[in-house]
Amino acid sequence: xxxxxxxxSTLSVQEGDSAVIKCTYSDSxxxxxxxxxxxxGKGPQLIIDIRSNVGEKKDQRIAVTLNKTAKHxxxxxxxxxxxxxxxxxxxxxGYQKVTFGIGTKLQVIP
Amino acid sequence: xAVVSQHPSRVICKSGTSVKIECRSLDFQxxxxxWYRQFPKQSLMxxxxxxxxxxxxxxxxxxxxxxxxxHASLTLSTLTVTSAHPEDSSFYICxxxxxxxxxxxxxxxPGTRLLVL
Numbered sequence: 001x002x003x004x005x006x007x008x009s010t011l012s013v014q015e016g017d018s019a020v021i022k023c024t025y026s027d028s029x030x031x032x033x034x035x036x037x038x039x040x041g042k043g044p045q046l047i048i049d050i051r052s053n054v055g056e057k058k059d060q061r062i063a064v065t066l067n068k069t070a071k072h073x074x075x076x077x078x079x080x081x082x083x084x085x086x087x088x089x090x091x092x093x094g095y096q097k098v099t100f101g102i103g104t105k106l107q108v109i110p
Numbered sequence: 111x112a113v114v115s116q117h118p119s120r121v122i123c124k125s126g127t128s129v130k131i132e133c134r135s136l137d138f139q140x141x142x143x144x145w146y147r148q149f150p151k152q153s154l155m156x157x158x159x160x161x162x163x164x165x166x167x168x169x170x171x172x173x174x175x176x177x178x179x180x181h182a183s184l185t186l187s188t189l190t191v192t193s194a195h196p197e198d199s200s201f202y203i204c205x206x207x208x209x210x211x212x213x214x215x216x217x218x219x220p221g222t223r224l225l226v227l
Contacts, residue, residue, distance in 0.1 A: 034216065043116075043203050043218040044154070051213070089153065095214040096142060096207055100153045 002027040004092050006101030013080050014109050021104045023090035024072045030092040033066060033073050038087045038103075047088075048075070080108045112138050112208035116219035123194055124227055131189045131222045133160075133204030139184035140206035144216070145177075148201040160187040160204075194226040 003026040013019050025033075031052035036044035050057045050064045050073065057064050061080075066073040073092075077084055085108045091098035113136040123129050133143055141162045146154040158179055159167040166179035178190040191198055203221040207214050 036218070041221075041223070043221040046215060046217065049215060095216070097144070097156070097159070098216065099156075102153050 002030055002093055002099040004090060004099050004101040006090050006104060008104060009102060010105045010107070012107045012109060015080060015082060017080055019077045019080050019084070019106055019108075021075045021088055021090065021106075022072060023074070023092070023101050024070075025092035025099075026071065027092070028068075028071065030094070032093060032095050032098065033064070034091050034098065035062075035064060035075050036089045036091065036100075038089060040086075044089060077106075080106075082108050082110050084108050112136075112206070112215075112217040114204065114206050114217050114219040116202075116204060116222050118222060119220065120223040120225070122225045122227065125195055126193055128190055128192045129194055129224060131191075131202055131204075131224075133187045133189070133206070133219055135185045135206045135208070135217075138206075138208045140187075140208070141184060143181065143187040143204055143206045145179065145187075145189050146203045146205065148203060148221075150201075154203060157189075160189075162187075191224065194224070196226045199224055199226045 006023045034049035037047045038044045050066050061078045063076040087103045089103045090101040115134045117132045143160040145157045148154045157172045160179045160181040162181040168174045181187045205216045205218045
C-alpha cells in the first residue's frame with residue numbers, strides 16, 4: 001500500500017516569513033495529493049490539493065508543487081500569519097482513498 | 111465546499127457500553143464514506159470504508175465486530191463502537207467524497223471525541 005512520509009514534524013516561523021512542508025510517497029499509482037489543516041479538537045479542513053497532471057498549484061498565499069518522478073510534493077505558505085498556526089497533513093492516493101502523513105505542527109510567532 | 115457533520119461532538123461512556131456516532135453529508139449524497147481514528151498527536155488512520163447498500167470494508171487490524179458500520183442512506187453512515195474499553199478512547203472522524211465541477215474531493219466531518227472510562 002501507500003506510505004507517506006512528512007517532514008518536519010514541527011516548524012516555527014516568524015510572522016511574515018514563509019513555511020515549507022515536504023512529503024514523499026511510495027505508490028506511483030497515486031494521483032491525488034491533498035493538504036489538510038487541522039486545528040485543535042477539530043476535523044481536517046482541505047486547504048489545497050493537486051492532481052497528478054499538474055506540477056504546481058497556487059491559491060493566494062498557499063502553493064503546492066508535485067514532482068511525480070521523484071514522488072514528492074510540498075506545501076508552501078507565504079507571508080505567514082498567527083492564524084496559520086495548526087497541524088498540517090499531507091496525503092496521497094486516489095480520490096476515494098488517501099493515506100496521511102504524520103503531520104507538521106506549524107507555529108507562527110507574532 | 112461540501113459540508114459533513116458528525117454527532118455527537120463528544121461522548122463519555124462507561125467501559126462495556128456501546129456508542130453510536132453519526133456522519134451526515136448535508137448538501138450532497140455520498141455512496142461511500144470513510145471512518146478514521148486519530149490518537150493524540152498522531153495522524154489519521156483509516157478504519158473502514160462505508161458503502162451504501164452493502165457491507166463496509168475494514169482495514170487490516172480493525173475488528174469488524176467491534177466497530178459496526180451501517181450506511182443506511184445516501185447521506186448517513188453510523189459507526190457503533192461496541193463494548194467500548196478505555197483503549198478505544200480516541201478522536202473519530204468521518205469523510206465523504208463530493209464532486210464539485212469535474213473534480214472529486216474528500217470532505218471531513220468535525221470529529222467525535224470518545225472517552226471511555
